[in-house]
Amino acid sequence: MYFKMEYMSPLGPLTMASDGNALIGLWMEGQKYFAATVQEEMAENDDLPVFNDAKSWLDKYFAGGKPVPSDLPLAPAGSAFRQEVWQLLCEIPYGEITTYGQLAKEIAKKRNKPGMSAQAIGGAVGHNPISIIIPCHRVVGSAGSLTGYAGGIEKKIQLLALEGVDMSSMSIPKKGTAL
Incomplete structure (x- = not known):
């Protein structure tokens, strides 16, 4: 139940x-x-x-x-790959950001693979079922693009601002599927 x-x-x-x-x-x-x-x-x-x-x-x-x-005791349901990505999200410090590409490099390194798709990471990040606590809002696109937040870009901005992230060099994409 x-x-x-x-x-x-x-x-x-x-x-x-x-x-x-x-x-x-x-x-x-x-x-x-x-x-x-x-x-x-x-x-x-x-x-x-x-x-x-x-x-x-x-x-x-x-x-x-x-x-x-x-x-907190967390038990998000998802594939082994998603669990691995969500665990990495939990390691992003408060007030700091990383990119989908950087997470892809970390997963590839852990798996002894030459590379990993940033889009695959984006899919796992986007399906995070425990928003805010598992901090998927701390992941941005390359060159500081504020893309890919299932809760909406405005809420992502609010959460990053609350954490004191300097967003002066970040941008909101004009189009895309992850807005």
Whole structure:
């Protein structure tokens, strides 16, 4: 059985999902792939310990604190490749960014391969079911393009600004599929 609860954030309502022990989802209203990893009905329950811990984590984050993903029990559902990418996302420090290409290089190195597609990384990043906590908003395109955020570019900008990221050299793409 799965559970859900809503958290009101500065970005608007967030829906949290849990299997009863770990957080399995955190989605923004209208987010692409909303609840895509949950295959059954979720019952409302705002009194689960994991939800209380996640609320505290989010309160601290939105107040300018620097909580880390490992502070919470996380269990995102996805392929081994996606899990590997999401683990790398958890290692991006608060207030810092990386690129899809850099993540591709890191995965290729871990797998002893000569290279990896940045687009494959983008697909895994875009399907991250635990937004904000698994910080996919810290990944940008080459040359600072603010592309590829399932919650919307404006929310990505808000999260990076909250973390104090210098966005003066970043750009918003004029067209593309990941806007």
